[in-house]
Amino acid sequence: MISPVLLFDLLLGLSLLWLAWRTLAAHTLFEACVSFIVFGLLMALSWVRLDAPDVALAEAAVGAGLTGVLLLGALERAERARVEAAPGPWWRRGAGLSALLLFLLLAAALITLPPRPPLPLQEALPLAAAEHPVTAVLLDFRAWDTLLESAVLVLAVVAAWSLERSVSPPRPAPVCSEVLRSLVRLLLPFSILSAGYLLWRGGHAPGGAFQAGTVLAAAGILLLLSDLRRPFDLRRGYWPLALLSGLLLFIAVALGTLGYGGTALDYPPGGGAALVLLLELGLTVTIALAFIALFSSGRSRGDE
Amino acid sequence: MSEVLFIAALLLLLTILAGLWRVLRGPAPADRMLAVQLFGTSGVGILLLLAEAMDERALRDVALLFALLAVLGVVAFVRWRAGAAQ
């Protein structure tokens, strides 16, 4: 008899493949969006089964929550602006071919990998500025990567802002429901609490700035969607500074450590944990505001 | 005990797969969206079961995220519908 564990994993894997196919072969863009949201939900479950709760948390936050809202928002705007969203046949073939090529490369890399690579991480971990291995890698051993990633996120917002004029500004169709507003009133303070909790957990267990930022972003988007607050323009006032806070803090820490010990992002002994926490706080704000900006760009100007 | 919990999780996964029929067939967009909502709830159930079965408390946080973000997709959907009706 097959064990239920194996059966569960098998079913999960097969349905993922099938959903990926359904997303590609959907008749309408809306169907593709819905299939992709479900794909995200099941993907989060798969990461759980792969013993990667950190990735599962990120996938749950982004794949199951934010992508849906971003995709449906994009769909709405595309329909409003009457943009022809379907690419031509050659684009599709090209995209399909390059995806296949990437898949073959990854598969080849996976197969040729040495069977059991040595794990220097385990030995280095006691020296790290965070207890949790994932956080240690993200914000200590490979902090440079994370710095550049936060720059990429900011660049994405800049790109969205600069594209704005080319699409006709949409009018919001408010979902003016008292029920929704009441839920948001309750949910928002709780989201702040949960985001803080996830940030704190990140120091020693699965969690961290990315998940916390996403929860805050979701709360902010709900606030905008429920019309509780007038849409705010993230390009005015102190908002851009807040949006940049993660990146600026990162650069400041890099310069500071460069001046102090001669190596950028090599934390001074004893001060690492506090610096990592500071960076995580900044990153949380940047990630949250970047998602809100990506969702709401192109909206604020046309409303007045 | 963890075998039993895995069987329960397997059953919940099967209900999701059965519900996929509704996602694929519709007919109305709201049907598809509702089915997604069902998956959110079943997904929370599966995660809570696995948290106990695999003895991994972080999975309860994943379930918490599912629950917190469940409304988001549907609100976006309702907004899209209202926009399409105009």
Next chain:
Amino acid sequence: MSMTHSLLRTLPILLWRWLLALLLWWVLAEGDANGLAFALPVALLAALVSLQLLRPSAGRRWRVITLGWLRFIPFFLLNSLLGGVDVARRAFHPRLPLALCIIRYPLNLPEGWPRVAFLSTVSLLPGTLSVKMEGDEAHIHLLDGSGDPLPALRRVERRVAALFGTGGEA
């Protein structure tokens, strides 16, 4: 003068909400008390935001409300269980016994939270689903329109009214 007055009035509420937020943190952290230094400011922030979003209303009769909650919770749990059983019975029944209709139900509850609580409760109870509000009327969808739904709805309305210490008896 009036500012200090309102500060004096909201400060205890803020403290209570801070405490509640800390309790919720404790629950989220599954009893782990190590993060207290981190939890204190986060819980304070959540409490401050909640003051903005959920304005404390003056002059509530706390004893009445507590009694209302004590009565509401078992009522709600039992009836939502019955709601589940009702749906399950219909779903498993080979002939799907359904007689659908939508009724308009005039509400006596005041606007705001009492109405929202009523609408949400109705959706979890057997056979009823609130569709929308139009003026003072709730549009309610029924799975079985053959019986008289009004007594049950009136009962929910009374229970919800007791939660907020407001009148709903009519």
Next chain:
Amino acid sequence: MSVATLLALSLLAGGLFFFIAGTLGLLRFPDQLCRIHALTKADNVGLGLLSGSLALLSGSWAVALKLLLIWLLVMAAGATVAQLVAASHQAGREGDRD
């Protein structure tokens, strides 16, 4: 087997039953509003019983409260979503008639 485990197992079985009933309703019920009935009620009861079962198994107050919290969140979201989709569906139908 202790009484608590036995109770937990029966709660688990009950929870699964309601999840299956909800899916069955989603598949069988003839129109959209009925399907919303099926989901909001059956699934919330299912998740409630499931959480109760796991709370018993975990044997920790904090975990039990966290499960309760997650259930309450799902229930609040479910009730709200049901009304949003129902209202949107109704508005769509009235729009078609015009």
